[in-house]
Amino acid sequence: MPESIYEKDGSKNMKIIITILVFVCIVAGNAYSQEDAFEKADLNKDGYISRDEYDAAVTSKFNEYDANKDGVIDRHEFNTAKDPKAAIEYEFLDRDKDGKLNMDEFKAGATDRYQMYDQNRDNLLSNPEYRGDIGFPILKLYF
Numbered sequence: 001m002p003e004s005i006y007e008k009d010g011s012k013n014m015k016i017i018i019t020i021l022v023f024v025c026i027v028a029g030n031a032y033s034q035e036d037a038f039e040k041a042d043l044n045k046d047g048y049i050s051r052d053e054y055d056a057a058v059t060s061k062f063n064e065y066d067a068n069k070d071g072v073i074d075r076h077e078f079n080t081a082k083d084p085k086a087a088i089e090y091e092f093l094d095r096d097k098d099g100k101l102n103m104d105e106f107k108a109g110a111t112d113r114y115q116m117y118d119q120n121r122d123n124l125l126s127n128p129e130y131r132g133d134i135g136f137p138i139l140k141l142y143f
């Protein structure tokens with residue numbers, strides 16, 4: 001039955017095409033959201049993230065992580081199993097070592113990271129400081 005074989009192959013090809021399309025969309029979506037995060041946080045559009053802007057972005061990121069709205073970020077919500085950088089950062093953030101991150105812990109850690117990656121110490125986070133090879137893998141966890 002050559003016809004049914006043809007159909008099988010056809011649907012297989014279609015599945016591959018759909019898989020590729022979905023993958024392209026996910027990659028494009030991620031690139032867009034990374035591109036967008038800095039600009040979204042830069043409320044007054046001066047090209048820098050001030051401490052106030054950072055605190056606001058960090059607070060909304062906390063609420064984004066806290067999917068079940070219990071007031072803490074657990075390891076699953078922080079994606080530690082899939083992201084090794086997140087796993088290390090989680091241990092850094094969990095100061096009282098109870099296996100949960102509350103808002104105070106998240107903000108305290110975020111403040112430390114801000115100071116660390118504000119390399120010229122002008123209390124502003126510039127776009128290059130944010131996007132740098134050292135800063136970005138960590139800072140993207142905060143906003």
Ligand SMILES: [Ca+2]
Nearest residue numbers: 042046048050
């Ligand atoms: Ca700004």
Ligand SMILES: [Ca+2]
Nearest residue numbers: 066070072073
């Ligand atoms: Ca939670």
Ligand SMILES: [Ca+2]
Nearest residue numbers: 094098100101
């Ligand atoms: Ca904790």
